[in-house]
Amino acid sequence: MQDIVEVYSALSRKDECIMNAIFENMWDFEYVPVHVFIRECGMSEEKVEGLLRRLAGLRLVENKYTEYLGASFTFKGLSVFSLKRLVRRNVIDMLGKIMGEGKESVVFNALSERHGEVVVKFHRVGYPSFKKVKEKRDYGTLHYTVLTIRSAKREFQALKRLYGYASVPRPIAWEGNAVVTELVDARELNKVRLEEPEHVLELIIEEIRKMYERGVVHGDLSQFNILVSEEGLWIIDFPQSVDVGDEVAEEYLERDVSNVITYFERAYGVKKDLNEVLRYVKGEA
Ligand SMILES: Nc1ncnc2c1ncn2[C@@H]1O[C@H](COP(=O)(O)OP(=O)(O)OP(=O)(O)O)[C@@H](O)[C@H]1O
Numbered sequence: 595m596q597d598i599v600e601v602y603s604a605l606s607r608k609d610e611c612i613m614n615a616i617f618e619n620m621w622d623f624e625y626v627p628v629h630v631f632i633r634e635c636g637m638s639e640e641k642v643e644g645l646l647r648r649l650a651g652l653r654l655v656e657n658k659y660t661e662y663l664g665a666s667f668t669f670k671g672l673s674v675f676s677l678k679r680l681v682r683r684n685v686i687d688m689l690g691k692i693m694g695e696g697k698e699s700v701v702f703n704a705l706s707e708r709h710g711e712v713v714v715k716f717h718r719v720g721y722p723s724f725k726k727v728k729e730k731r732d733y734g735t736l737h738y739t740v741l742t743i744r745s746a747k748r749e750f751q752a753l754k755r756l757y758g759y760a761s762v763p764r765p766i767a768w769e770g771n772a773v774v775t776e777l778v779d780a781r782e783l784n785k786v787r788l789e790e791p792e793h794v795l796e797l798i799i800e801e802i803r804k805m806y807e808r809g810v811v812h813g814d815l816s817q818f819n820i821l822v823s824e825e826g827l828w829i830i831d832f833p834q835s836v837d838v839g840d841e842v843a844e845e846y847l848e849r850d851v852s853n854v855i856t857y858f859e860r861a862y863g864v865k866k867d868l869n870e871v872l873r874y875v876k877g878e879a
Pocket residue numbers: 693694695696697698699700701713715763775776777778779780782818819830831832
C-alpha cells in the first residue's frame with residue numbers, strides 16, 4: 595500500500611476505463627468478464643487482455659479463468675480506484691503517510707484544500723492478506739470487493755447519523771472502500787495514562803448512551819477505538835455498528851460496555867456495575 599500514490603499516477607485513461615467497468619459490474623459478476631470490457635471501453639479483446647495483464651502486474655486486479663477470463667479488484671486496486679474518485683471530487687488533494695495498517699483497514703492522513711487535514715480509511719473486510727491467500731473464506735459468489743464497500747458504507751452512514759449527537763470525527767466523504775473524516779488530534783485510550791479515569795469513564799458511558807439514543811450500537815468498542823486528548827474524546831471505527839432494534843444490538847451493546855468497564859477496572863482499578871450502566875445507557879435508570 596505504500597506505493598499507492600505512484601501506482602495511481604501511472605494509470606492511463608484506458609486503465610481507468612477497465613477499473614470503472616469492474617466497479618460498475620462487480621454486483622453481477624464475481625469476476626467481470628472480458629466481453630464487458632470490450633463493450634464498455636470499446637477495445638479489442640487483445641487490447642483488453644493486455645491491459646488486464648498490466649493491471650495484474652501492478653497488483654490492482656486479479657484475473658481468473660473460469661469458463662471465461664474475468665477480472666476483479668484486489669484491495670489495492672479498489673483503494674486506488676476509490677482514491678481517484680475522491681481526488682476527482684476535490685475531497686482530497688494529496689494522500690499523506692500511513693497512520694496505521696491493520697487486518698481490516700489501512701489508514702492514511704491526507705491534505706484537503708477544502709477540509710484541511712483529514713483521515714482516509716481504506717477498508718479491506720474479507721480480503722485475505724497476501725500471506726493467507728490460500729485460505730480464502732467462502733463468501734458465496736460475492737466478491738470481497740462488495741463486502742468491503744459495504745463495510746465502508748456502514749461506517750460512513752453510522753458517522754453521519756451520529757455526528758452532532760455524539761462525539762465522533764466529522765464524516766466528509768465515502769467512495770468505494772474509502773471513508774474520509776476529519777483528523778482528530780488525539781491518541782488511543784490504551785496509549786495514554788489518564789489523570790482522572792473515573793471522569794473519563796463517565797464521559798465514555800455518556801457517549802454510549804447518546805449513540806444508543808440516536809439508534810446506533812458501536813459493536814467494536816474498546817480502548818483501541820476511543821481517542822482522547824486534553825480537549826475531549828472521540829469514538830471511532832464503526833464498520834461493525836448495528837441499529838438499535840437489530841437482533842444482535844443488545845448483545846453488541848453489552849459487549850461494548852463490558853469491554854470499556856473491564857479496561858478501566860484493569861488499568862485503573864475503577865469499578866462499575868455492568869447491568870447498572872446498561873440500564874442507564876438504555877434510559878431505564
Ligand atoms: N479521525 C481520526 N483522527 C485521528 N486518528 C484516527 C482517525 N481515524 C482513525 N485514526 C487512527 O487510525 C487507527 C485505525 O483506525 P480505525 O480504528 O478506524 O480502523 P481499524 O479498522 O481499527 O484499523 P485496524 O485494522 O488497524 O485496527 C486508529 O486507532 C487511530 O489511531
